Amino acid sequence: MIRPVDVLLEFLQAEQARGVTHVHLDEAARVSLREIFVRSKGGQAPPPRPPSPDPTVASVAPPPKPAEDLLDDGNDVPSVPAATELVVGGGTRAEKLESLKRQAKNWAPAKALGSLRDVMVFSEGNPDARIMLVGEAPRHQDEREGKPFAGPAGQKLTDILKAMGLTREEVYISNLVKFRPSAPRQTTNNRMPNAEEVAVFLPFLRAEIQIIRPTCVIALGEKAAEGLLGLAESVANLRGTWHELEGTAVRVTYHPSHLMQSGGDQQTKRQIWEDMLAVMEKIDLPISTKQQGYFLPKA
Ligand code: URA
Numbered sequence: 001m002i003r004p005v006d007v008l009l010e011f012l013q014a015e016q017a018r019g020v021t022h023v024h025l026d027e028a029a030r031v032s033l034r035e036i037f038v039r040s041k042g043g044q045a046p047p048p049r050p051p052s053p054d055p056t057v058a059s060v061a062p063p064p065k066p067a068e069d070l071l072d073d074g075n076d077v078p079s080v081p082a083a084t085e086l087v088v089g090g091g092t093r094a095e096k097l098e099s100l101k102r103q104a105k106n107w108a109p110a111k112a113l114g115s116l117r118d119v120m121v122f123s124e125g126n127p128d129a130r131i132m133l134v135g136e137a138p139r140h141q142d143e144r145e146g147k148p149f150a151g152p153a154g155q156k157l158t159d160i161l162k163a164m165g166l167t168r169e170e171v172y173i174s175n176l177v178k179f180r181p182s183a184p185r186q187t188t189n190n191r192m193p194n195a196e197e198v199a200v201f202l203p204f205l206r207a208e209i210q211i212i213r214p215t216c217v218i219a220l221g222e223k224a225a226e227g228l229l230g231l232a233e234s235v236a237n238l239r240g241t242w243h244e245l246e247g248t249a250v251r252v253t254y255h256p257s258h259l260m261q262s263g264g265d266q267q268t269k270r271q272i273w274e275d276m277l278a279v280m281e282k283i284d285l286p287i288s289t290k291q292q293g294y295f296l297p298k299a
Contacts (some may be wrong), residue, residue, distance in 0.1 A: 016273065086203050088211065093127035096211045100204055104178050109200040113173075116197060117178035117186075119143045123208065125172035130283045132214040133157070134205065136223045137177035137197070139190040148173050149256075156256035163294060164276050165285060172212055176227040177201050198227045209248055215283045217248055218275070221255030239275055242282075249282060251275050270295035 023036070080242035089099040101122045110116055121138035122175050124147045158168055177193040178201055209217060219225040226232050228250060229243050238252040253270060253275035262268045273295050280287050 004267065039125055068217065072137055083121060086207060088207055093211050097123070097127055097208065100207055100211070104201070104204055107200065107204075110179065110197070113180055113196055113200065115194070116177070117143065117182045119144060119146070119179050119180070121175070121180070123172065123174035124148055126170055127172065127212060129170060129172040129212060130215040131170075131218065132172045132209065132212055132216075132230060133218045133220060134224045135220045137173045138173050138180045138194040140188045141179070143180045148175050152260065153256040156259055157207065160256065160272065160276060162278055163273070163291070165291075172208075172214065174208055176205060176224060183272070185255065192223060196214075198223070202227065204206050204247070209245070214248065216279055217245065217250045218279060219252045221258065224255070225252040238269060242278070251279055251282075265293055266297065278290070 032035075086100070087104055088096050090096040101120075104110075104122055105120050121142050125132075134154075135149060138148055139153070140152055142148050142154070144150070148154070152177065158174075161168060161171060176198045181191040181193050181197060182188060183191045219228050222235050222238075225235065225238050228245055229238075229252075231238060231243075235252055235254050235258070239254070243250040243252065253272050259268055259272065277287060277292070280291075
């Protein structure tokens with residue numbers, strides 16, 4: 001009798017022979033594989049999990065594994081811990097976010113990386129916001145103040161929101177990664193989060209979006225765009241149009257730090273502003289003629 005696992009092995013070996021090194025597993029495939037694994041050990045298959053996306057349950061899976069890892073005898077130590085389930089409790093949005101926050105604090109896959117600092121900076125803002133902004137990871141000052149975008153980049157962000165007629169309290173601000181990435185001999189210097197750090201916290205970010213259900217998400221910078229949309233492209237290529245993530249509109253724009261690094265040039269300011277005008281339109285905010293004209297070259 002041909003067993004399903006033999007068919008799977010044959011398929012993976014054929015893929016490997018073609019030079020394929022990674023296979024993508026969706027939630028259904030992971031459940032099936034888990035069942036096969038449990039049965040092969042003579043155990044009971046676990047009860048099926050509800051299909052994603054379910055706003056109350058999210059799962060974190062290790063990054064796609066090489067085909068040969070799927071075929072191994074299980075003796076290797078995995079570089080990323082096994083799948084861990086995130087269960088969202090609470091009734092209101094605020095309670096659900098609080099439940100996420102509690103779990104993020106001791107999130108085993110993140111701890112296992114050993115590359116993040118100890119102070120958590122989860123998010124800030126209005127759980128009922130129509131706009132959610134996503135950055136990279138907390139930095140020195142954010143860690144000190146316990147809130148995202150508390151430093152100079154945050155001041156720029158506050159200015160952008162003000163120009164839109166909004167305050168920080170009206171929006172929801174979060175990051176891909178909830179702890180400041182550590183670096184050797186670290187003082188005030190910051191490091192970009194790496195792919196593993198982003199991957200372990202992605203279920204939280206997705207759950208935050210499912211809970212808040214904003215009208216739109218603004219991805220600040222290339223890293224946030226890649227983390228959210230899986231698109232490894234420059235902001236120049238991704239901005240200026242709407243993207244979609246599980247039914248939520250996503251606008252990519254330059255990170256406020258980019259604005260500071262570019263010396264605040266007029267063209268970058270205008271491009272960010274055009275993205276913000278699109279966001280204002282999306283949430284039906286009134287736009288004055290003066291606002292329409294911000295950062296346009298003087299005639
Ligand atoms: N502070 C944050 O919280 N996120 C960023 O991306 C940058 C600064």
